[in-house]
Amino acid sequence: MLLFRSEEHIDRWCARWNQPRGETLTLEQGLGLGVWYTDRLHSDWRRKSPDEAEAFFAGLGLTSPFWSLG
Amino acid sequence: MTPDRRSLPFDTQVRLAVYDHFLDTGRPPSPSELAASVAASQEDVRAALSRLHDAHMLAIHPESGEIIMANPFSGVPTAFRVEVGDRVWWANCIWDSFGLAAMLNADTRIETSCPCCGDALSIEVQNGALVKGEGIIHFAIPAKHWWDNIIFT
Numbered sequence: 001m002l003l004f005r006s007e008e009h010i011d012r013w014c015a016r017w018n019q020p021r022g023e024t025l026t027l028e029q030g031l032g033l034g035v036w037y038t039d040r041l042h043s044d045w046r047r048k049s050p051d052e053a054e055a056f057f058a059g060l061g062l063t064s065p066f067w068s069l070g
Numbered sequence: 071m072t073p074d075r076r077s078l079p080f081d082t083q084v085r086l087a088v089y090d091h092f093l094d095t096g097r098p099p100s101p102s103e104l105a106a107s108v109a110a111s112q113e114d115v116r117a118a119l120s121r122l123h124d125a126h127m128l129a130i131h132p133e134s135g136e137i138i139m140a141n142p143f144s145g146v147p148t149a150f151r152v153e154v155g156d157r158v159w160w161a162n163c164i165w166d167s168f169g170l171a172a173m174l175n176a177d178t179r180i181e182t183s184c185p186c187c188g189d190a191l192s193i194e195v196q197n198g199a200l201v202k203g204e205g206i207i208h209f210a211i212p213a214k215h216w217w218d219n220i221i222f223t
Contacts, residue, residue: 001163002149002185003193003205009186010208016186025207027193031200034168037142041089041173043078047126057213066212 003030023066032060083108084118085127088140096159098137098145126217142166142173151181164207171195 004010007024014021025033036056039045048056050069057067075083087107091099101112101119108115116135123130128140138145142161150161154176161167164182171178180193184205193203211218 001165001207001209003164003182003191003207004186005184005189005191005205007206009184010206013186014210019210022208022210022212025209027200027203027205027207030164030168030207031171031195033165034170034172036165037169037173038175040142040169041086041093043075043082043086053213066209068212069214 023062023064025060025062029060029062080108080110080114081118081121084110084115085122085140088119088128088137089143092140092143092159096157098140098143101135142169149182149185153179153181167193168195172198 004013010024011021013019036048053069054067057063075086078086084104087104088099091097091103091107099107101115104119105112105115119128119130119135119137122128129138130136131138136145139162142165144150144160144162144166146160148160148162150163150167152159152161152167152170154174159170161170161180164180167180167182171180175198177197178195180195180203181190182193183190191203191205193205194201
């Protein structure tokens with residue numbers, strides 16, 4: 001999960017390093033993804049189930065098969 | 071270790087001690103430091119770290135057993151420098167950089183660079199909101215394959 005200056009730079013980097021072109025997110029969506037870690041320091045923290053994780057992604061508008069854990 | 075932590079499962083004690091150490095020092099604890107903080111043997115601590123690794127709760131080096139990531143923290147310097155005041159930590163990726171801001175619930179500056187052109191990119195989060203930043207986040211690997219190779223992801 002890297003931050004690029006532009007879509008064009010993503011295309012160029014993926015081609016140069018023979019990496020798959022995945023999905024792009026805005027910084028606001030990235031800020032929302034950060035909430036994933038809010039409870040990480042809690043003693044009762046546990047990993048999210050696949051359904052919980054998919055619901056979390058969906059709340060940020062990330063609903064394509066790319067975000068599926070099934 | 072606080073008295074209430076002693077009542078927690080041993081692996082949870084170890085996990086929390088790992089995060090305490092990252093928070094305090096910016097780096098992962100060595101097995102001996104970890105053993106001292108949970109009042110256990112290095113052998114028991116290494117076994118706990120291995121179980122936590124298998125449960126995808128942190129990642130250890132396959133040969134040395136050293137902690138290489140306890141997300142959102144990275145055990146080694148990366149392209150994602152996260153600053154809170156005069157404190158500095160390293161995150162594993164841009165998601166984890168935002169994750170540090172959320173986990174610490176603090177005003178945060180993220181310093182990284184575009185992998186393509188190398189230009190510096192700065193982000194600032196204040197009161198949980200984005201107040202400065204530019205760029206586009208790219209996820210190369212679909213979610214279901216993230217832990218196939220978490221270092222690459």
